[in-house]
Amino acid sequence: MYLFLLAAEGFNVLMSSLLEDGLFHGYQVWRGNDMCLSHLQFADDTLIIGDKSWSNVLSMRVVLMIFEQLSSLKVNFHKSLLTGVNVSESWLSESVLVLNCRVGAFPFVCLGLPIGGDPRKLDFWKPLLNSIHSRLSNWKRKLLSFGGRLILLKSVLSSLPVYFLSFFKAPTGIISSIESIFFKKYWGGGEDIRKIAWVDWNSVCLPKEEGGLGVRRLREFNVALLGKWCWRMLVDKEGLWYRVLKARYGEVGGG
Amino acid sequence: MSGIRCGVGVGVEGWFEDNVRRRVGGGSGTYFWSDNWVGGAPLRVQFPRLFDLALDKGATAREMEEIGWGVGGGAWVRRRLLLAWEEENVTDCATLLSDIVLQENILDRWRWVPDLINGYTVQGTYQYLTSSNSSMERGLSDMIWMKQVLLKVSVFVWRLLRNRLPTKDNLIRRRVLHLDDSACVGGCSCPKSADHFIFRCNIFGSLWHLIYQWVGISFISPELVADHLYHFGNFVGLPRFTHSYLTVIWHATVWVLWKERNNRIINKIAHDLVNLLEFVKFMSFLWLKARLLTSAFSYNDWWRHPLLCMGVRE
Numbered sequence: 001m002y003l004f005l006l007a008a009e010g011f012n013v014l015m016s017s018l019l020e021d022g023l024f025h026g027y028q029v030w031r032g033n034d035m036c037l038s039h040l041q042f043a044d045d046t047l048i049i050g051d052k053s054w055s056n057v058l059s060m061r062v063v064l065m066i067f068e069q070l071s072s073l074k075v076n077f078h079k080s081l082l083t084g085v086n087v088s089e090s091w092l093s094e095s096v097l098v099l100n101c102r103v104g105a106f107p108f109v110c111l112g113l114p115i116g117g118d119p120r121k122l123d124f125w126k127p128l129l130n131s132i133h134s135r136l137s138n139w140k141r142k143l144l145s146f147g148g149r150l151i152l153l154k155s156v157l158s159s160l161p162v163y164f165l166s167f168f169k170a171p172t173g174i175i176s177s178i179e180s181i182f183f184k185k186y187w188g189g190g191e192d193i194r195k196i197a198w199v200d201w202n203s204v205c206l207p208k209e210e211g212g213l214g215v216r217r218l219r220e221f222n223v224a225l226l227g228k229w230c231w232r233m234l235v236d237k238e239g240l241w242y243r244v245l246k247a248r249y250g251e252v253g254g255g
Numbered sequence: 256m257s258g259i260r261c262g263v264g265v266g267v268e269g270w271f272e273d274n275v276r277r278r279v280g281g282g283s284g285t286y287f288w289s290d291n292w293v294g295g296a297p298l299r300v301q302f303p304r305l306f307d308l309a310l311d312k313g314a315t316a317r318e319m320e321e322i323g324w325g326v327g328g329g330a331w332v333r334r335r336l337l338l339a340w341e342e343e344n345v346t347d348c349a350t351l352l353s354d355i356v357l358q359e360n361i362l363d364r365w366r367w368v369p370d371l372i373n374g375y376t377v378q379g380t381y382q383y384l385t386s387s388n389s390s391m392e393r394g395l396s397d398m399i400w401m402k403q404v405l406l407k408v409s410v411f412v413w414r415l416l417r418n419r420l421p422t423k424d425n426l427i428r429r430r431v432l433h434l435d436d437s438a439c440v441g442g443c444s445c446p447k448s449a450d451h452f453i454f455r456c457n458i459f460g461s462l463w464h465l466i467y468q469w470v471g472i473s474f475i476s477p478e479l480v481a482d483h484l485y486h487f488g489n490f491v492g493l494p495r496f497t498h499s500y501l502t503v504i505w506h507a508t509v510w511v512l513w514k515e516r517n518n519r520i521i522n523k524i525a526h527d528l529v530n531l532l533e534f535v536k537f538m539s540f541l542w543l544k545a546r547l548l549t550s551a552f553s554y555n556d557w558w559r560h561p562l563l564c565m566g567v568r569e
Binding site: 145146147148150151196198199203205207208209210211213216217220221223224225227228230231234235 | 270271275365367374375377378380381382383384385395396399400405406407408409410411413414417419420421429431
């Protein structure tokens with residue numbers, strides 16, 4: 001793992017030197033300041049962002065090939081996507097031929113999150129709902145005791161949506177449908193099997209000291225997770241994301 | 256950006272900005288009017304009239320201090336003469352500001368009011384957002400969620416205390432069963448509710464007397480299930496360190512009774528009371544042994560003298 005990070009750091013150095021020499025033009029966040037994004041890396045996920053130009057496409061191709069040679073790691077061009085924002089189809093398909101990859105479309109998935117989707121639409125949350133459903137096959141319902149289902153609910157199911165919820169505000173419908181899946185499952189029901197729910201969901205969600213089971217309420221949790229960003233906006237002025245936002249929207253003194 | 260600064264757009268309106276305070280050091284990073292830095296709310300909210308009349312609405316605290324925010328200071332110069340009640344406002348505001356001294360070498364910082372030490376944490380905020388005033392009385396929750404007891408048993412007890420078990424009277428109320436088969440499994444003809452079969456039924460209830468005998472205490476069982484758990488688990492005649500043992504025994508007894516009841520209804524198998532007492536002894540022994548590795552009593556000791564095993568010397 002650490003070896004891999006060393007190699008990935010090499011890619012970072014390559015990109016930075018290209019930028020310095022003006023061979024690659026990153027995405028300029030806002031005209032009038034020099035905040036510029038060229039690449040984002042996390043472990044083996046790399047996102048290269050740049051202006052639409054042939055020179056950029058060529059430099060990308062070159063940099064990836066040099067990186068392959070240097071690190072003897074293989075870049076999987078078939079899994080790579082080239083996605084355009086306000087770029088014509090024909091131009092994209094030509095440059096895809098050069099880069100030997102595929103044309104992507106919004107929303108695409110980066111680090112498990114759909115990028116460019118609209119979190120207010122229900123389709124956006126489909127993958128999350130599917131992953132919850134897939135964790136709840138029927139045998140689990142039959143074979144687990146109440147205690148086992150409580151553990152499943154609290155530690156597995158409630159943690160699944162955390163990553164999504166820490167970035168996007170979930171619509172009310174999504175929150176209630178996720179909670180209703182949890183609720184039905186907890187009392188032993190399924191999609192088409194109804195069981196008696198002996199205790200209402202509000203009481204189940206109370207903390208144990210107040211006579212509940214201490215299951216998380218998703219809406220409040222969502223708000224608390226998002227509030228963290230507001231707080232970091234006030235406190236963490238060094239972060240890249242803050243500098244990008246500042247370049248894009250400007251800062252009104254203070255801070 | 257300033258919208259985000261106030262936390263606009265995240266959930267419950269205003270919960271974020273109400274809880275963020277500015278801790279003023281030098282004052283050059285703080286808006287005099289719109290930041291929440293003195294008196295618990297932004298000054299524009301505390302003194303809306305003065306804010307309307309202010310010449311520079313975006314002034315920082317530092318600038319205001321430099322032109323003078325005492326009574327008669329330059330900060331209060333307005334386009335026209337102030338009315339009498341506006342003058343009063345100025346006096347109030349100046350009094351509020353009078354004990355504030357700006358310290359140049361300290362940066363202005365944000366503070367999160369619900370947790371001044373750690374700042375914003377997701378867990379703390381979640382608790383803040385969901386907090387309610389209702390609480391279960393007398394620390395019963397600790398007695399339900401004991402770590403020695405299996406989780407499924409704890410959940411069972413939790414439902415028992417809320418009377419949310421599939422007993423016959425509950426099932427009749429939910430129209431699952433008909434009125435006529437409400438007789439108790441124990442054999443008596445009274446209606447079958449949870450607290451009935453566990454405590455007052457002739458057959459099952461007498462298991463409790465065997466338990467009291469075994470432990471060696473005399474106990475008058477209260478009416479309510481919750482009271483029973485509380486008084487048995489905090490038995491007055493015994494020292495405090497025995498209480499967790501007693502609570503475990505309570506859990507084991509209730510669980511054994513429930514299993515026996517289900518056995519009688521579903522599998523038509525009945526055990527007699529002596530067997531049930533054995534089950535309770537064995538189950539509580541297993542639960543205690545699984546968690547208390549240090550205690551060095553054998554099943555034989557536990558079977559005969561539970562109080563000795565708990566550490567009580569007669």
